[in-house]
Amino acid sequence: MKQPFCAPSEALRRVLDAAAALPKPAAETLPLDDAVGRIAAGTLSARMDQPPFDRSPFDGYALHSADTAGASRETPVTLPVTMKLYAGDAPASPLPAGCAARIMTGAPLPEGASPPVLSSPKPARYSPPPISACWPGRDTLKSPFTRR
Numbered sequence: 001m002k003q004p005f006c007a008p009s010e011a012l013r014r015v016l017d018a019a020a021a022l023p024k025p026a027a028e029t030l031p032l033d034d035a036v037g038r039i040a041a042g043t044l045s046a047r048m049d050q051p052p053f054d055r056s057p058f059d060g061y062a063l064h065s066a067d068t069a070g071a072s073r074e075t076p077v078t079l080p081v082t083m084k085l086y087a088g089d090a091p092a093s094p095l096p097a098g099c100a101a102r103i104m105t106g107a108p109l110p111e112g113a114s115p116p117v118l119s120s121p122k123p124a125r126y127s128p129p130p131i132s133a134c135w136p137g138r139d140t141l142k143s144p145f146t147r148r
Contacts, residue, residue: 060116
């Protein structure tokens with residue numbers, strides 16, 4: 001016996017009508033540990049950004065994007081690495097113009113640095129990698145968190 005199918009818009013209307021007819025549960029206040037698997041009754045808003053600083057989403061090099069203006073595969077720009085930053089470190093000073101910082105996942109970006117450039121595997125004979133331009137906000141965005 002074949003069931004006739006309805007149009008997707010009709011199926012959506014039926015599902016939404018059926019959902020609207022369901023009883024609405026009363027809101028409860030309970031400890032966070034007891035709320036696992038529950039649905040929030042309202043908007044949840046964070047009091048602060050997390051992390052509260054711009055951080056590196058991967059291992060790479062932090063730099064000033066202006067220092068790589070015009071860089072390309074044919075005309076690479078090489079910058080001296082003047083600091084190394086690990087997760088949990090706080091940069092001791094802003095990143096000087098014309099320099100790069102070796103930065104690990106989770107480390108805070110030094111003041112004035114653009115989002116980091118991903119580091120690639122090192123060749124057998126290693127020299128500092130050519131760095132091409134990246135732009136602010138490409139990998140690290142600061143924004144308030146709101147979830148419904």
